[in-house]
Amino acid sequence: MESREPIKISVLGSTGSIGTQVLDVVRRLGPDSVRVVGLGAQLNAELLIEQAREFKPELVCIGEGKLCERVATALEGTGVSACCGVGGFDELATLPRADRIVVSVAGTPGLSPTLKAIEAGKSVALASKEVLVAAGHLVMDAAKRNNVPVLPIDSEHSAIFQCLNGENGRCIEKIFLTASGGAFRNTPKEKLAKVTAEQALAHPTW
Template identity: 50%
Template sequence: MKKKIAILGSTGSIGTQALDVIAANSDIFEVEVLTAQSNADLLIEQAVKFKPNVVVIGEETLYDKVNAALEPLDIKVYCGQKSLASVVENENIHTVLTALVGYSGLIPTINAIKAGKHIALANKETLVVAGEIVTKLAIENKIDILPVDSEHSAIFQCLVGEYINPIEKIILTASGGPFRGKDRSFLKNVKKEQALKHPNWDMGAKITIDSASMMNKGLEVIEAKWLFDLKPEQIEVIVHPQSIVHSLVQFEDGSIKAQLGLPDMKLPIQYALGFPRRLKSDFPRFDFINYPNLTFEKPDLETFRNLSLAFEALKKGGNMPCILNAANEVAVDAFLRDKIGFLEMSDVIEFCMQTINFIEKPSLEDYIETDKSTRQAALNKIK
């Protein structure tokens, strides 16, 4: 039988590429659910092509438009955040691809896990905000959380067949983004148009800014802790401008395994959806001759303070990563709206980490309240 897939965030970068993967493997996968926040036109286009059972549009004012377009196709249409959070419980779904942006992915992912759905995780913030709760639920419900981020997919691929062999450390690679090698005097005056020009990857605005500030790598560090049950000192970050080596694992005997490939998110998406099978693809192949020099360097933690703040949040634990994430989401939005400068994003995050009430063992309700109070504090700081 075909695997029935729910794609949360089908109109974004990951969602559209996932649909390309599904279209190329229509004998294996079938779309059961598609969701989008506000891109009604693309959502309708996708639904007409893939004919899911259910569609959800987050923006309630767009419901009539989407419903009118899809009603002749007998596709159920719902709207709003509650529908988004509950649609994942559909009994026909095998795997939920969570490709939502930021904190919004948390509750739908938790609901999907409780409903026994396997998770293809492209929403790192879910584990950043509430990693302990989410991973515990996954174990209790006997479901897989399969990483879609290229770095975590690389680690996961390196660990296949190595389950009895303890990890000494993992090495997450970072491209360095558009500002690699720049100093603070340069970064002080950069504009969003510069920050949105990533040298290697084509991503959404939020994750592209996170990459430019190195916060994306900081969030990935926290995500890796929960995905692979690691201690902070077992996670290392190294800058690799070519984005060919996607990440590495070092084992206790000193041996290192790496996963390599051209920067193309379709490969980790396909690996997560098809696991444990490696599905044949026509993706472009990497050729060493075209990349005679693969280089590596230490990250500049003084210039790109977000990465050091993320390590600090990871070591502190509790609700501190939740504070880090909420403050960052507000700061990135403010930067994209020209309300603050590039370097000021770190100032906002650090302020929130120093002022929001720390909770050592938070409940889900604590995380929800922490997110809310942090966002308000960040907005007040920006004003």
């Protein structure tokens, strides 16, 4: 049987909840199935350094410029290159060897690397809902133009994607999302009537 080349991935937001789960999956599958070629984090330099030593990507990026020297010094002699600043995420998103880019950067900072990855012809595994909320039309237009898949990998948008898999999307008129969490998840029913708009909007809205 002919062996397949491992999928090569770059993980933006590798030290966060989704990023660490992605790397757990990589560990289980092993390097014959998936290899990490890029890792990026905003602030957690220590965990990023640990991940770089374990997975030995070709490039890591720390978003906070003040931490760049710490990361670069720690990785001297490992063969792992380091860059810093949010522009470095664009570099991670366009690594020539990467087949798929995992974007789990919190908020809209994930938009630029998402678009850069798509324009470079990389498939995108997207955990950042805010990217689609803020600029979904730009992202999906770019994906269609470049014939690049955008795969949702977190929470509600992934659940919808999985439910629609194999179905005819043209037959679906509406989709209802239930409130699975939120600021009032544990609030007794008798107190919900007194909730203010300010309290409700203190929770992320999209």
